[in-house]
Amino acid sequence: MIAGDRSGPATRVTLVSTYELGRQPFGLASPAAWLQAAGFEVTTVDLSREVFVPEAFQADLVAFHLPMHTATRLAVPVIRRVRALVPAARLCCYGLYGPPNEGMLHGLGVEHVLGGEFEQALLDVARGRPPAAASALPRLNFLAPARGGLPPLERYASLQTQTGRRVVGYTEASRGCKHLCRHCPVVPVYGGRFRAIPQEVVLADIRSQVEAGARHISFGDPDFFNGVGHAVSIVQRLAEQFPGVTYDVTIKVEHLRRYRDHLALLRDTGCQFVVTAAESVDDAVLEKLVKGHTQADFEWVVEACRAIGLALTPTFIPFTPWVTPSGYLHLLRTIDALQLVDHVAPIQLTLRLLIQEGSGLLRLDPQSLGTTLGPFDERRLVYPWVHGDPQVDRLQAAASALVGRGLAVSRSDLFDDLLGLTADCVGVATPTRVSHARPRAAVPYLNEPWYC
Ligand code: SF4
Numbered sequence: 001m002i003a004g005d006r007s008g009p010a011t012r013v014t015l016v017s018t019y020e021l022g023r024q025p026f027g028l029a030s031p032a033a034w035l036q037a038a039g040f041e042v043t044t045v046d047l048s049r050e051v052f053v054p055e056a057f058q059a060d061l062v063a064f065h066l067p068m069h070t071a072t073r074l075a076v077p078v079i080r081r082v083r084a085l086v087p088a089a090r091l092c093c094y095g096l097y098g099p100p101n102e103g104m105l106h107g108l109g110v111e112h113v114l115g116g117e118f119e120q121a122l123l124d125v126a127r128g129r130p131p132a133a134a135s136a137l138p139r140l141n142f143l144a145p146a147r148g149g150l151p152p153l154e155r156y157a158s159l160q161t162q163t164g165r166r167v168v169g170y171t172e173a174s175r176g177c178k179h180l181c182r183h184c185p186v187v188p189v190y191g192g193r194f195r196a197i198p199q200e201v202v203l204a205d206i207r208s209q210v211e212a213g214a215r216h217i218s219f220g221d222p223d224f225f226n227g228v229g230h231a232v233s234i235v236q237r238l239a240e241q242f243p244g245v246t247y248d249v250t251i252k253v254e255h256l257r258r259y260r261d262h263l264a265l266l267r268d269t270g271c272q273f274v275v276t277a278a279e280s281v282d283d284a285v286l287e288k289l290v291k292g293h294t295q296a297d298f299e300w301v302v303e304a305c306r307a308i309g310l311a312l313t314p315t316f317i318p319f320t321p322w323v324t325p326s327g328y329l330h331l332l333r334t335i336d337a338l339q340l341v342d343h344v345a346p347i348q349l350t351l352r353l354l355i356q357e358g359s360g361l362l363r364l365d366p367q368s369l370g371t372t373l374g375p376f377d378e379r380r381l382v383y384p385w386v387h388g389d390p391q392v393d394r395l396q397a398a399a400s401a402l403v404g405r406g407l408a409v410s411r412s413d414l415f416d417d418l419l420g421l422t423a424d425c426v427g428v429a430t431p432t433r434v435s436h437a438r439p440r441a442a443v444p445y446l447n448e449p450w451y452c
Helices: 026-037 071-086 098-109 121-128 199-211 227-239 253-258 260-268 283-286 294-308 326-335 390-405 411-426
Strands: 011-018 041-046 061-067 090-094 158-161 164-171 174-176 195-198 216-219 246-250 270-279 313-316
Touching: 011 071, 026 041, 026 061, 026 121, 061 071, 061 216, 061 227, 071 090, 071 174, 071 390, 090 121, 098 164, 098 313, 121 216, 121 390, 164 199, 227 246, 227 260, 253 270, 253 294, 260 270, 260 294, 270 294, 294 313
Parallel strands: 011 041, 011 061, 061 090, 164 216, 216 246, 246 270, 270 313
Antiparallel strands: 158 164, 174 195
16 A cells, blocks of 8 residues: 555554453454454554554554443544554544444544444455445354454453452453343444354354463353343353353343343353343333333342342443432432342442433433433533432532542442432431441452443
């Protein structure tokens, strides 16, 4: 490719990740395999674990993986830097947060914005051919990811258990989701569809990570039970082929209840915990979010998992335009009553609903949304909103500050502080806890908490 000519095929391709929840990025390793198989010289850069080395960006094509909001925000200054550093390189962004932010990305000098099933389209871009539209979700012939260029697994988040620490690998058995939750960033790109990754590819990826030292595999599927037969078969084969290797998955409340007959199988095949996006314990809020479950469903799932010894790790979006201080106190008291204090990462109790470009929430009228949105904030990549009751925004800020200061404090102590803070806000006495503190790792957890 001639310097300054951005139209021809590439020779050297650099794939960049800025953040993937502390996991070694599948979103670099998978396209790296496709590009290497086609003869490209591929460099992978994970800026969550590596420093910015200018030489790594001396490529004909630099492609940024944008799987989540934080990754996209972190990518923006890097894209600017690379644009200035290598003016002749073509820039590409791919992944869930590409299409909704297409206009902003083009404004940064990004030529190509690809969607969710990106490997073939990225190969087309590298070959100088027009890629399929970002809205296309082709059924791909996946290859086993190529992880050789990435930092070793020991440098990523690890699993903490009562017996010690385990090296964690990361893979995906499916992408997309067949559900249409209103606030979910998967929906604008996948629109209720999901794509299974062939079992042989998933197991080959697990094998390569086990050989590299992984003793636990974190499955990043938006919902592991979207294709329940596929999921069950994979964990059965994982247990057969990699005895002693454990795993975690994310499964929605509705699926945990519907596929209750498979919960014991998860436990028996080494599942250490199931992340579930409970989001709220207020049925009216759950309905606004089109979550497909109720508080009663969530409580049923908590009890069902506890009864068989399967750890549940719920996530929440406590601060929405619809929550009240009393509603937040109800959430804390429910978590306590369900003996879940040690199961919930404190940051989950501070999160505020993000309304991003493409969000289904943008289709709600202001009355249903309960707030008026400000203009799109290009720095934070959200439509800002304020709560109708300023007390709620103050409570959220105070809860965030408290949790931010308390990184070395136990979940139980932080929870007590949150209870006190919230009771003060509501104007009632601090409720007495009914659950008891347990040792920090009684519930296994990854030492980089889930964040969007
Ligand atoms: S089930 Fe989860 S991944 Fe699927 S649309 Fe709802 S929030 Fe998104």
